[in-house]
Amino acid sequence: MTHNKHVNAYRVEIRGAAKHYGTLKALNNFDLTIEPGTFTVLLGPSGSGKSTLIRSIAGIERLDSGSIRFGDREVANNGFHMAPEKRDLAMVFQDYALWPHMTAFENVEYAIKRRNLDSIEATRRVNEALERVGLSAKGPNYPFQLSGGEQQRVALARAIVGRPSFLLFDEPLSNLDADLRERLRVEIATLTREIGATACYITHDQSEAFALADQIGVLRAGELQQIASPEEIYRHPANRFVAAFTGISGSFLGTVTEANGKKVEVAIGKRRIECRTSADLKVGDSVEVLIRPSATSLSDHRSNSLPAIVLDVAYRGRGYEHVVECEFGVISSVFATESTSRGSKVDIYIDPHNCLAFPSEKRVALEAAIAEFAPSTN
Amino acid sequence: MALDGGLLVRHRVPFSNEDSRFKRGFNRIRITPMAVFWTLITFILVIPILLFLSVAFSPRLMSQGHQWFTLASFKPVFSGAYGIALLHSLIIGVIAAVGAMIIALSMAWLVLRTNSPARILWNTTIFALFLAPSYLIALGWQRLFEQRGVLEIMGLHVEPIRNLLYGPVGITMVLMVKGIPFAYLVIANAMRGLGEEFEQAVRVHGGNRLAAFKVMASLLMPSLFSAMAIVFAEAISDFGVASTLSSVGHFSVATYQLYQGINSIPVNFPVSAATSITLLSLVIMAILAQNRALRGRSFRTLSGRTRPVTITKLSFLGKFSTSTYIVVLLMITLGIPVFGAISASMLDGLGSLLSHYTINFSNYSRVLHSRFLRNPLIYSTEMSLITATLAVGLAAIASKVLTSARNTRSKKFVDFFLLAAVALPGIVFAIGYIFTYNLRFINDLGLHIYGTSFLLALAYTANALPSTSRSLVGNMGQIQESMMDAARVHGSGAARAWIDVTMPLIARPLLIAWLLTFSGTLLELPVSELLYPPGSPPVAVGIELSLAGFDYGGGTAIEVLSILWALVVVGIAFFLFNRFAPPGWKRLGNQR
Numbered sequence: 001m002t003h004n005k006h007v008n009a010y011r012v013e014i015r016g017a018a019k020h021y022g023t024l025k026a027l028n029n030f031d032l033t034i035e036p037g038t039f040t041v042l043l044g045p046s047g048s049g050k051s052t053l054i055r056s057i058a059g060i061e062r063l064d065s066g067s068i069r070f071g072d073r074e075v076a077n078n079g080f081h082m083a084p085e086k087r088d089l090a091m092v093f094q095d096y097a098l099w100p101h102m103t104a105f106e107n108v109e110y111a112i113k114r115r116n117l118d119s120i121e122a123t124r125r126v127n128e129a130l131e132r133v134g135l136s137a138k139g140p141n142y143p144f145q146l147s148g149g150e151q152q153r154v155a156l157a158r159a160i161v162g163r164p165s166f167l168l169f170d171e172p173l174s175n176l177d178a179d180l181r182e183r184l185r186v187e188i189a190t191l192t193r194e195i196g197a198t199a200c201y202i203t204h205d206q207s208e209a210f211a212l213a214d215q216i217g218v219l220r221a222g223e224l225q226q227i228a229s230p231e232e233i234y235r236h237p238a239n240r241f242v243a244a245f246t247g248i249s250g251s252f253l254g255t256v257t258e259a260n261g262k263k264v265e266v267a268i269g270k271r272r273i274e275c276r277t278s279a280d281l282k283v284g285d286s287v288e289v290l291i292r293p294s295a296t297s298l299s300d301h302r303s304n305s306l307p308a309i310v311l312d313v314a315y316r317g318r319g320y321e322h323v324v325e326c327e328f329g330v331i332s333s334v335f336a337t338e339s340t341s342r343g344s345k346v347d348i349y350i351d352p353h354n355c356l357a358f359p360s361e362k363r364v365a366l367e368a369a370i371a372e373f374a375p376s377t378n
Numbered sequence: 379m380a381l382d383g384g385l386l387v388r389h390r391v392p393f394s395n396e397d398s399r400f401k402r403g404f405n406r407i408r409i410t411p412m413a414v415f416w417t418l419i420t421f422i423l424v425i426p427i428l429l430f431l432s433v434a435f436s437p438r439l440m441s442q443g444h445q446w447f448t449l450a451s452f453k454p455v456f457s458g459a460y461g462i463a464l465l466h467s468l469i470i471g472v473i474a475a476v477g478a479m480i481i482a483l484s485m486a487w488l489v490l491r492t493n494s495p496a497r498i499l500w501n502t503t504i505f506a507l508f509l510a511p512s513y514l515i516a517l518g519w520q521r522l523f524e525q526r527g528v529l530e531i532m533g534l535h536v537e538p539i540r541n542l543l544y545g546p547v548g549i550t551m552v553l554m555v556k557g558i559p560f561a562y563l564v565i566a567n568a569m570r571g572l573g574e575e576f577e578q579a580v581r582v583h584g585g586n587r588l589a590a591f592k593v594m595a596s597l598l599m600p601s602l603f604s605a606m607a608i609v610f611a612e613a614i615s616d617f618g619v620a621s622t623l624s625s626v627g628h629f630s631v632a633t634y635q636l637y638q639g640i641n642s643i644p645v646n647f648p649v650s651a652a653t654s655i656t657l658l659s660l661v662i663m664a665i666l667a668q669n670r671a672l673r674g675r676s677f678r679t680l681s682g683r684t685r686p687v688t689i690t691k692l693s694f695l696g697k698f699s700t701s702t703y704i705v706v707l708l709m710i711t712l713g714i715p716v717f718g719a720i721s722a723s724m725l726d727g728l729g730s731l732l733s734h735y736t737i738n739f740s741n742y743s744r745v746l747h748s749r750f751l752r753n754p755l756i757y758s759t760e761m762s763l764i765t766a767t768l769a770v771g772l773a774a775i776a777s778k779v780l781t782s783a784r785n786t787r788s789k790k791f792v793d794f795f796l797l798a799a800v801a802l803p804g805i806v807f808a809i810g811y812i813f814t815y816n817l818r819f820i821n822d823l824g825l826h827i828y829g830t831s832f833l834l835a836l837a838y839t840a841n842a843l844p845s846t847s848r849s850l851v852g853n854m855g856q857i858q859e860s861m862m863d864a865a866r867v868h869g870s871g872a873a874r875a876w877i878d879v880t881m882p883l884i885a886r887p888l889l890i891a892w893l894l895t896f897s898g899t900l901l902e903l904p905v906s907e908l909l910y911p912p913g914s915p916p917v918a919v920g921i922e923l924s925l926a927g928f929d930y931g932g933g934t935a936i937e938v939l940s941i942l943w944a945l946v947v948v949g950i951a952f953f954l955f956n957r958f959a960p961p962g963w964k965r966l967g968n969q970r
Contacts, residue, residue, distance in 0.1 A: 114869030
């Protein structure tokens with residue numbers, strides 16, 4: 001089966017979206033733009049508002065304020081709420097949401113009814129969708145007769161069969177085992193790009209986000225922290241939270257001893273480490289140094305390295321990952337092709353490129369407090 | 379469609395960006411299914427209950443006295459005939475509750491935890507006991523043991539048993555029998571979730587069988603208290619036994635006293651309302667006592683790790699003694715009343731002063747050929763069809779509101795009124811309807827519905843709605859909301875999604891709820907007795923009228939035919955469901 005880019009993918013714009021549950025702010029003045037035909041992943045921990053956002057986009061939740069626009073259609077705006085069935089989108093749910101009284105075929109067929117096709121064409125499209133997800137023989141089966149992975153494939157077929165312009169994914173892989181997750185991830189990426197739909201995918205799994213996305217939005221407490229390409233998010237995280245949530249193997253507190261634009265030297269105890277920073281740091285500032293997993297290696301380098309003791313070692317197929325303890329804390333995921341036994345003394349080289357310095361949380365909090373109570377200059 | 383909507387929901391239509399501000403002003407108003415639901419709930423449940431009960435405190439509010447606020451109506455409730463009747467109800471309620479709980483506990487253990495051979499008879503018995511109203515059980519006993527009853531005609535001397543039956547012992551026994559299925563279902567459900575691991579944990583840590591039993595009993599405590607609270611509530615609000623054994627034996631109970639009060643002239647509505655509130659308070663106190671007894675303790679025993687229990691293999695003596703116990707219990711609960719009803723219905727001339735009686739089917743022939751005997755069955759069938767359909771429809775919406783993930787005001791409101799209505803005895807409901815729909819201002823509104831089949835259908839529906847809703851809540855709560863969301867997102871409106879997704883998923887529970895409501899309404903007594911339209915008696919009233927005219931044979935023949943008819947309808951409904959429902963609908967709820 002060949003899917004051409006046949007759908008009219010549109011831009012999705014969210015402006016000032018807010019949603020409260022009692023006193024809890026699930027979304028707080030949230031802005032987001034998703035370009036037509038792109039794959040956007042919203043990444044965030046539990047309670048960051050990503051589920052509320054995707055449900056509001058789908059029309060399942062009603063925003064308290066703000067607007068959502070699909071192309072030139074406004075689907076939500078202060079008070080106005082377009083019903084989900086009128087938004088012409090499709091969604092893959094975390095718990096699959098297959099209807100247990102319908103067969104796999106009937107589940108997929110349900111989503112195409114709104115297209116008012118003749119029965120021959122509808123059947124052809126359903127069979128095509130099932131074939132595309134590798135389940136052409138499973139059409140007559142009920143959901144309980146399918147494995148978890150097959151059930152999620154049926155949900156995927158249901159989402160694509162109507163050739164929607166906009167596809168939503170609500171943590172669709174979180175209930176599957178690692179191997180299956182990887183295989184389905186590839187299928188989602190290929191299928192969505194084949195049909196050319198705009199896609200919005202939410203997850204708390206950073207590896208999933210980096211693998212799928214054209215752009216990643218990182219959420220925290222109902223607010224968008226940063227939205228950028230995966231490379232940009234990884235290399236230039238906007239703040240400590242984005243850096244920490246997109247993968248670190250350790251962190252240390254220190255003081256800036258030398259500042260040179262985006263490069264700084266940080267004293268950690270008696271050691272000095274070179275790092276990058278996106279903040280405006282000065283000599284003497286307290287900072288937190290976050291180390292990406294790709295920044296560390298076991299090495300004889302004397303510069304930019306820390307002495308440590310191996311606490312644990314785990315075989316990972318292509319090599320070994322070590323957990324080491326230095327005098328300032330623990331660093332995990334230190335990769336080497338050869339194993340070093342537990343208790344061995346080693347030097348850990350830290351690549352300045354993947355080592356990021358941020359103002360320490362205490363300093364950030366203090367600056368915020370000063371800004372709040374400082375007399376207005378207006 | 380907004381589930382949490384008001385009576386009228388403002389429906390906004392999509393608008394283009396250019397003239398959005400202008401068009402926003404033109405929202406059209408439409409009547410939604412939820413609006414119909416709330417209107418019906420208000421008129422059939424909220425208004426009759428509140429208006430009637432408010433008269434106890436404020437007789438002047440509804441032109442029933444001169445005072446705006448008084449507690450004087452409560453004085454007679456706690457003295458004289460009312461006070462004695464209330465005390466009687468309280469005592470027999472407690473005894474029936476404790477007795478039913480003990481019997482149900484023993485039966486749950488025998489059925490679920492042993493290989494006693496007679497246990498297979500029990501599930502059918504429970505279903506039959508659920509269907510049989512208390513007055514039919516009482517009438518079965520009465521026909522056997524009354525003067526010139528079946529057993530005396532057979533030449534047996536039964537006067538000592540009769541004296542016991544027509545008094546507190548007989549009344550308590552029948553109420554206990556009627557309470558057993560309620561208690562059994564609660565306790566058996568809890569016992570099913572109680573895996574073997576708790577008992578094993580006691581034993582491996584040095585506890586003996588007695589210690590293990592104590593732990594198991596503690597874990598079952600919530601269900602035991604619930605069972606007692608339910609049976610107590612059912613017993614003190616029962617009208618069937620009150621109108622049969624209690625009235626014949628002159629042992630007054632609160633519900634019969636209420637009935638007599640409403641039949642006296644002039645009717646003292648404030649005192650009836652005060653009695654109703656007192657009765658309602660007793661039920662609520664039972665529920666509160668249950669909650670208090672369990673407060674602060676966690677009894678969550680059901681989890682994904684619950685291990686199936688091992689069945690205790692009984693010795694020959696064990697099998698014999700437990701089977702004897704089950705068979706004796708079956709005889710008392712169902713065997714004797716059924717034998718009483720069937721034998722009486724086949725005795726030609728029972729109730730007359732004849733000296734010779736013949737066994738034949740003439741009573742059945744009379745019922746089928748006499749308009750007076752046959753019409754009640756036809757009328758009740760029509761009313762039951764309407765009631766079951768209306769009540770199940772409303773109950774489905776109510777249970778959807780109750781299982782909503784959001785704790786909305788409408789959810790709390792429905793929850794409160796349905797809980798209050800569950801505790802409200804049928805007789806109080808009926809009196810509330812008499813009172814409300816006789817009020818001058820209701821008539822001034824043009825609602826002349828008192829004494830009509832329409833009002834009877836509404837009262838039946840309101841009476842059935844609380845229990846029907848509660849019976850659907852469990853199944854509705856199991857439906858993941860994402861399945862409805864998926865239907866909406868993939869192009870179906872709210873109503874369409876409900877029909878395509880929710881209804882098939884709860885098709886079997888809906889059918890069972892419909893059948894229970896149909897059967898319950900077919901044989902319903904208190905609402906029928908007080909609200910039937912002149913000239914159109916329902917089955918229960920038809921039976922009572924026949925018995926009052928000493929046509930015991932005709933009365934019991936109607937009784938037997940009604941039960942058979944209910945069973946036929948149940949059979950037809952299940953046959954149709956199994957024959958014509960789509961395969962996916964039938965598969966749900968079955969074993970994999």
